[in-house]
Amino acid sequence: MVERTRQESREAFILHGYPYRETSLLLETFTRTFGRVSMVARGARSPRSPLRGVLLAFQPLALSWFGKGELRTLARAEWVGGQPLLHGEALMCGFYLNELLLRLLPREDPHDALFTRYWETLRRLVPHGNSAPALRSFERALLKELGYAMALERDGASGRAIDPAKTYRYDPERGPIEVEDAGPEPRVSGRALLDMGRDDYADPQTQQQAKALMRTLINHRLDYQPLKSRQIFRDLLAL
Amino acid sequence: MKSPTALEELIEALRCLPGVGPKSAQRIAYHLLQYDKTGAERLAQSLHGALQSIRRCAKCNSFTELELCALCGSPRRDSSQLCVVETPGDLLMMEQTLAYHGLYFVLMGRLSPLDGIGPREIGLDVMQRRLADGEVKEVIVATNFTNEGEATAHYISEMLKDRDLRVTRIARGVPVGGELEYVDTGTLAQAFVERRLL
């Protein structure tokens, strides 16, 4: 296959920007067609750069770039719009989503469905209130896209259907396994597992157990290297 | 391994300046040594002097040679207002407006959750202690309108929400004298979202 070196107006989000050389930015982007792509935005940090008001994370953009290899060069960035700027808690959640993608998505691996899901999740985040259901549902979609779809219907050891009245632990490789005692890993009720399968987080207990479970599973996929964006949630809680 | 010569050391040291890469560093080093030894001497001394005497103002966290900077020490400033900015450069910009007569707090940065820059790294704990004097009635958050500046603003408002303080955010929108046709789309979109009653 001949590698196309120039891409025009591709749907994308910026996940993060790092200062690069004197006036440039190194952008980590999430594109619909190619997944994560890194590119340099030349001169984007110079005071008069027209890119300044456009290269914002959490905003749908149409990016054009050229070049081959690991690092492309941004040619143009257009504002797509329709997505309000995030603020308050929604913004904090947005940083968390972006860090998950930065840490877990391999480069240049297309994930069209996840792109749609990410955009939809941004729209569901609320500045004040409960963004937890949106986060849980995104975390589950992310694991699924990465090939670690969660089993939420059958016991991974016995093969029996999940019983809402029973208690389970969740083995990252085998799925839920019925247990009767407490243990080091978080315990989840059968009911919470079934709720999660339907993306239904109305029940506070489901919400709480799902949070602990997803945290464990994500930590497992991150090889237990901590996420930086979680610290800000802890700092806010400690106020 | 041989140790670097004085010239190599100088070239390497010059690279810490913003915008100076290896080529420019070499050019500057040769220029100073060849044509401007007096200038080089002065630079060395003023750099050394500045490093010795300049420290952070006890009240606003900006640079000063005294315990308090001139601004914080001025009796003419309104001590009931505190404007929070990211950098000393932002403070200067605010001063040029002549619209503000209160005091400042300079964060020397902004929160950046993805870079591991948290509230302590930008001295928000210092600011909280600064507010303990009870004189400040309004905190005006003038951090940048980037996601990181907004995150900083959110954190500050959460940090101060139980205090008897007015916490405000500077407004954003279409520049004065700006024609809509030439304003960037993001700014215009946000100006629309944040429209006000006439």
Ligand SMILES: [Zn+2]
């Ligand atoms: Zn001061």
